[in-house]
């Protein structure tokens with residue numbers, strides 16, 4: 001266990017000698033070495049090859065000097081492993097062959113067994129052996145965000161069919177989420193057993209919901225996932241993140257997170273006040289700012305660190321994933337600057 005890591009210390013709100021930083025989607029298309037390695041292999045196939053997963057996960061750690069690695073995978077990997085017909089289309093995202101819109105379709109989703117994601121366990125083992133003191137973050141998609149892909153059949157702006165199912169057939173909605181809880185818990189348990197040092201639950205699209213609907217239809221299922229992780233690994237940091245969730249931060253914290261991620265819309269001091277003194281915060285540079293001239297980017301990084309200074313633990317990150325057109329040198333420069341500033 002890399003208990004001395006600054007990343008884990010900040011997650012636990014312990015004092016740090018420098019502020020830890022990593023980037024959501026730090027592995028991926030912004031890195032030429034990633035594009036080269038991925039050539040000719042589909043996204044889902046890449047996720048099933050432990051050597052390739054390990055190499056892609058390590059690329060940003062080597063190149064950027066970040067304080068944590070995140071397992072190269074995708075939120076739909078456990079769905080595919082459980083038998084859901086899903087493809088990840090370049091430039092589009094996950095596409096589901098048969099969208100799930102009624103009780104029969106929900107019943108047809110099979111549970112996930114650990115041996116169906118044995119390749120993930122193998123990837124984690126390869127990585128923890130290579131990473132030394134650098135922590136590896138495991139992750140999964142939260143039930144709402146996974147359900148949205150399953151119900152819509154692909155990416156959606158409005159999540160209209162998902163909301164219609166949630167409100168129009170709540171028993172079908174909850175049954176779907178319960179299946180997704182089982183799959184997600186199993187997927188995270190495999191990662192924890194294989195040696196990840198923290199987990200992040202991505203509820204990327206939860207920000208589309210009102211707080212009342214989030215608390216009623218979504219939070220209990222995310223809480224079931226996070227409490228199952230806490231039951232097997234009480235000290236493992238549990239990061240919970242979504243885009244546009246300023247109004248949901250207290251509810252997302254209460255769902256069982258120890259670290260809450262905020263996007264750029266919510267100043268970090270406000271995010272910290274919203275989640276309370278017992279939780280660390282992660283964020284929240286707008287990924288678009290990485291395309292701006294350095295003096296602009298530098299000022300933003302300094303502002304965010306200043307806003308993070310009052311919090312009991314600040315993990316520097318973006319407010320969402322790295323954009324493919326990002327210059328990796330800009331990312332490396334941000335890491336250098338965050339490390340040079342006094343820690344929170």
Ligand SMILES: Cc1c2[nH]c(c1CCC(=O)O)Cc1[nH]c(c(CCC(=O)O)c1C)Cc1[nH]c(c(CCC(=O)O)c1C)Cc1[nH]c(c(C)c1CCC(=O)O)C2
Nearest residue numbers: 024025026027028070073074075090091092093202204321
């Ligand atoms: C919503 C979501 C998905 N996947 C994920 C989320 C939650 C995080 C978020 O909100 O961004 C999670 C994810 N997907 C991927 C990671 C890698 C780990 C990392 O470095 O952060 C993580 C953490 C790899 C990936 N997942 C995907 C890619 C691109 C695949 C490629 O290289 O062609 C990567 C590197 C595909 C994918 N998968 C998904 C999308 C929207 C896309 C992008 C579609 C596109 O623009 O091509 C679904």
